Amino acid sequence: MIDMRKFGDFGGIYVPETLMEPLIELEKFYSEIKDDEVFNKELEYYYRYFAGRPTPLYLAKNLTEKIGGAKIYLKREDLVHGGAHKLNNTIAQALLAKKMGKRRIIAETGAGQHGTATAMAGSLFKLKTEIYMGEEDIQRQKMNVFRMELMGAEVHSVGSGSKTLKDAVNEALRDWAANVIDTHYLIGSVIGPHPYPTMVRDFQSIIGRETREAIIKEEGCLPDKIVACVGGGSNAIGMFHPFLNDKVGLIGVEAGGKGLSTGKHSASLCNGKKGVLHGALTYLLQDDDGQINQTSSIAAGLDYPGVGPEHSFLKDTGRVKYTTIDDKKALEAFLILSKEEGIIPALESAHAVAYAIELAKDMAKDDNIVVCLSGRGDKDVEIVKDSIDRGVIKI
Amino acid sequence: MMVFEKISELKRRDENVLVSFIVAGDPDKDRTIEYLHALDESSDIIELGIPFSDPVADGKTIQEGYVRALKNGFKVSDIFDIVRKFRERSDTPIVLMTYYNLVYVRGLERFLKEAKFAGADGLIVVDLPVEEGEEYIRYCKNFGLDTIFLIAPNTSRDRIVNIDNATTGFIYLISLYGTTGAKKTVSDEAFELLKKTKSICKNPLLVGFGISNQEQVASLIKAGADGVIVGSAFVDIIGRCKDDKDVVSGLKKKAKELKDALYP
Ligand SMILES: Cc1ncc(COP(=O)(O)O)c(C=O)c1O
Numbered sequence: 001m002i003d004m005r006k007f008g009d010f011g012g013i014y015v016p017e018t019l020m021e022p023l024i025e026l027e028k029f030y031s032e033i034k035d036d037e038v039f040n041k042e043l044e045y046y047y048r049y050f051a052g053r054p055t056p057l058y059l060a061k062n063l064t065e066k067i068g069g070a071k072i073y074l075k076r077e078d079l080v081h082g083g084a085h086k087l088n089n090t091i092a093q094a095l096l097a098k099k100m101g102k103r104r105i106i107a108e109t110g111a112g113q114h115g116t117a118t119a120m121a122g123s124l125f126k127l128k129t130e131i132y133m134g135e136e137d138i139q140r141q142k143m144n145v146f147r148m149e150l151m152g153a154e155v156h157s158v159g160s161g162s163k164t165l166k167d168a169v170n171e172a173l174r175d176w177a178a179n180v181i182d183t184h185y186l187i188g189s190v191i192g193p194h195p196y197p198t199m200v201r202d203f204q205s206i207i208g209r210e211t212r213e214a215i216i217k218e219e220g221c222l223p224d225k226i227v228a229c230v231g232g233g234s235n236a237i238g239m240f241h242p243f244l245n246d247k248v249g250l251i252g253v254e255a256g257g258k259g260l261s262t263g264k265h266s267a268s269l270c271n272g273k274k275g276v277l278h279g280a281l282t283y284l285l286q287d288d289d290g291q292i293n294q295t296s297s298i299a300a301g302l303d304y305p306g307v308g309p310e311h312s313f314l315k316d317t318g319r320v321k322y323t324t325i326d327d328k329k330a331l332e333a334f335l336i337l338s339k340e341e342g343i344i345p346a347l348e349s350a351h352a353v354a355y356a357i358e359l360a361k362d363m364a365k366d367d368n369i370v371v372c373l374s375g376r377g378d379k380d381v382e383i384v385k386d387s388i389d390r391g392v393i394k395i
Numbered sequence: 396m397m398v399f400e401k402i403s404e405l406k407r408r409d410e411n412v413l414v415s416f417i418v419a420g421d422p423d424k425d426r427t428i429e430y431l432h433a434l435d436e437s438s439d440i441i442e443l444g445i446p447f448s449d450p451v452a453d454g455k456t457i458q459e460g461y462v463r464a465l466k467n468g469f470k471v472s473d474i475f476d477i478v479r480k481f482r483e484r485s486d487t488p489i490v491l492m493t494y495y496n497l498v499y500v501r502g503l504e505r506f507l508k509e510a511k512f513a514g515a516d517g518l519i520v521v522d523l524p525v526e527e528g529e530e531y532i533r534y535c536k537n538f539g540l541d542t543i544f545l546i547a548p549n550t551s552r553d554r555i556v557n558i559d560n561a562t563t564g565f566i567y568l569i570s571l572y573g574t575t576g577a578k579k580t581v582s583d584e585a586f587e588l589l590k591k592t593k594s595i596c597k598n599p600l601l602v603g604f605g606i607s608n609q610e611q612v613a614s615l616i617k618a619g620a621d622g623v624i625v626g627s628a629f630v631d632i633i634g635r636c637k638d639d640k641d642v643v644s645g646l647k648k649k650a651k652e653l654k655d656a657l658y659p
Contacts, residue, residue: 017524017550018549018569020550020554021550161449167449170449174574177574179572180572181549273500276522284496289470289501290499290501291465292448
């Protein structure tokens with residue numbers, strides 16, 4: 001029997017009892033509504049007129065010429081309202097929450113991108129919105145905190161544990177347990193207990209579907225390789241999923257941080273062990289006892305010790321290849337794309353760009369690579385400037 | 396002594412059950428053992444929490460206990476030492492409270508075997524619902540460990556039946572929506588949950604989360620609970636008192652006060 005809650009051994013529902021019924025309710029509601037014509041029509045409307053979809057698939061001509069290898073296409077999720085792919089998920093979940101009769105949505109956020117996208121969706125659908133964000137991240141991303149507040153969301157500072165994304169998830173889960181009756185927990189990636197990994201993947205698959213249509217129109221064939229960065233894994237799985245059954249090389253890029261050997265990274269798939277965190281069995285960065293490790297990445301959105309369970313499954317089956325790019329290479333790619341194309345990528349997305357550049361060099365000129373440019377880099381310019389000032393990289 | 400035996404024996408004498416919880420290794424191994432003996436004077440069952448870095452079911456008080464223990468270098472293997480040492484001087488049943496990752500990473504079979512050999516009698520795995528617990532339940536049965544599951548105010552009737560069937564020892568009723576942490580009163584949800592589960596469950600029903608005083612205990616017993624589980628009220632004493640002697644006397648006093656309220 002196939003266990004719908006799982007991807008092989010991965011995934012499942014490992015949560016305190018109080019969260020079981022809301023998850024069962026959510027699964028039931030989602031399975032009823034996901035093929036509902038009215039729901040999908042509405043969603044399409046908001047994707048188009050609120051989010052600005054479809055996003056272009058753009059041939060990065062200058063970059064391609066500079067590298068001198070395969071053609072590099074960028075799937076421009078940085079052009080989605082709010083500046084990242086996150087809104088694809090938040091509009092859909094907020095609409096779902098509204099239809100479930102919930103009055104309030106809560107979310108965790110690291111860099112503040114998901115928090116911002118949740119605040120947008122909350123304002124759009126008039127849902128009371130509260131965001132949990134680590135004390136440390138609030139310090140690093142003050143602008144995003146203010147953006148959320150402008151749109152009417154309340155931001156709670158999380159001072160426990162490592163004071164970053166993982167702890168924000170913990171606090172959001174605690175809030176949810178206390179307020180299950182009127183609250184929907186709007187998880188921002190393909191992590192968490194079933195049905196989140198499946199549901200968020202479905203909502204983000206619009207990225208891959210649009211890419212497929214556009215590349216066939218442009219090139220008359222599917223891409224040779226597709227590259228995406230992996231934090232929790234939502235932009236990557238959304239991009240990969242419609243191509244899983246095709247002959248297309250899929251590569252997920254994790255944050256190598258200061259290097260795998262230093263232990264200061266966020267490469268759960270490349271360097272983790274199986275375990276259970278935030279409701280799912282998946283690859284985790286943890287010590288020998290199973291205590292969760294502190295992680296590190298220059299990209300706050302990748303700074304998480306776990307990863308979506310479907311990625312763990314795809315790693316074990318070998319269908320997707322996972323690799324890492326360290327902070328320095330991501331910074332370099334950030335500069336290259338900004339300079340060559342006039343597109344400032346999010347530091348998260350810069351990890352995928354960096355790997356695509358390496359890949360393109362060794363490929364033929366008529367091959368093509370699609371990079372999921374998951375977000376824009378306005379939020380990161382201060383961090384990058386600081387790295388330049390400190391001499392980490394040269395402009 | 397098995398958990399169920401202990402509860403049956405108490406019930407025969409018309410007594411109700413006090414389960415006392417503290418965090419293993421808070422603030423260190425030796426003091427945990429000392430505190431356990433202090434609690435043992437008035438407690439019927441000991442529940443020992445294994446520190447975890449990401450305790451999503453716990454409120455601030457117990458989280459801080461975990462942080463103190465982990466800061467002082469707590470290792471999962473320490474839990475078995477603590478149980479073994481406590482066992483040298485007491486046969487009070489011990490239940491281990493843990494998050495599933497610590498069990499999973501050590502290996503289900505290995506963890507449960509070590510727990511049994513050390514002298515533990517049962518387990519509560521807070522983030523392992525019955526739906527994911529098939530293998531765990533089988534191993535516990537083999538090793539003769541009680542599987543204590545929780546029921547929340549929103550648990551459906553069907554799932555209550557399943558949980559009751561998977562449970563041995565006692566059912567842990569969650570008294571409120573939310574996390575652990577001492578409260579002054581008992582919520583209406585707790586009374587409704589007691590009423591609902593009383594008509595369905597064959598296991599003894601113990602109420603936990605938020606219990607910290609005599610009035611709460613008395614009202615729950617009056618409403619038909621077989622006992623209470625108290626954690627944050629004890630962990631708070633450990634976190635608050637500077638002097639070891641004050642902790643010991645504080646724990647003894649609190650446990651006695653609660654046990655006194657458990658007589659009908
Ligand atoms: C622009 C951008 N890309 C990627 C990520 C990583 O998330 P995921 O792996 O779920 O796509 C984030 C998270 O904040 C982000 O803001």
